[in-house]
Amino acid sequence: MEHLQAYRAAGGGKHRANKPIEPRARNRRLLIAAAVLFVAAAINSEGKAQSSPFAPLAGTWSGSGTVTLDDGSTERIRCRAKYAPIGPTMEMSLTCASDAYKFNLAASVKAEGSAIAGSWSEASRNISGSLQGRGAGGNFEVVASAAGFNANIALRTSGNKQTVTMRADSQFRGANISMSR
Incomplete structure (x- = not known):
């Protein structure tokens, strides 16, 4: 007390x-x-x-590069990409054009761990197929497949810089693109 x-x-x-x-x-x-x-x-x-493997890609990117056609000729292209990640999924579009060449690639992908799978389409050529590959943290290696078409795609992201490299076995032989946000 x-x-x-x-x-x-x-x-x-x-x-x-x-x-x-x-x-x-x-x-x-x-x-x-x-x-x-x-x-x-x-x-x-x-x-x-x-924590989403696609988070570093979010937003709109633009830049330029070159496209190589089946006859070996190359053309300078201007590109714009949009990435919309939502958790383990992502919707994306990539449009590239030169004076004589254009492609519109759209894809919907899902990540399970480091495995990536989804579908893609190219509007100007009316072609679509599947995507499979691996990656995380904005760096991916995938194979885009369709009837009579296969392409290896590597996407590398570092901060606000991104490179996209495509190698294909068709009239479109490949592309090298550098973009930034």
Whole structure:
């Protein structure tokens, strides 16, 4: 009992536990708690977004490169890519054009671990097929297949720079593209 009297005397005779919390202080505490929860949720969702193997690709990229045709000729091309990752899936499009050549590649892919699988289509030639490969962290190697067509595609991403290399066994022999965001 003696220590309780000493405690109250040190606090000017008032015990803080018995003091009611003012409404303004309560509102401030609730606001601070809500802000902490919001920040924690944002950090957690940011971490989850980055855990997607496609997260480093998100957004719109543009650049240029060359395309090689079956006769060995090459043409300079301008390209634009859009990547829309959602968790382990991604929708993407790549459009490249020169004065005489154009292709519109679209793909929908899903990652399971480092394995990538999905489908692709090329609108101007009315061709579509499947994609299979491996990769993570914005770096992928896939094979695009369709009836009478196979292409190896390597995509390398480092920060805001990206290279796409395609090698095919048809009238379209390949492309080398460099892009940035």
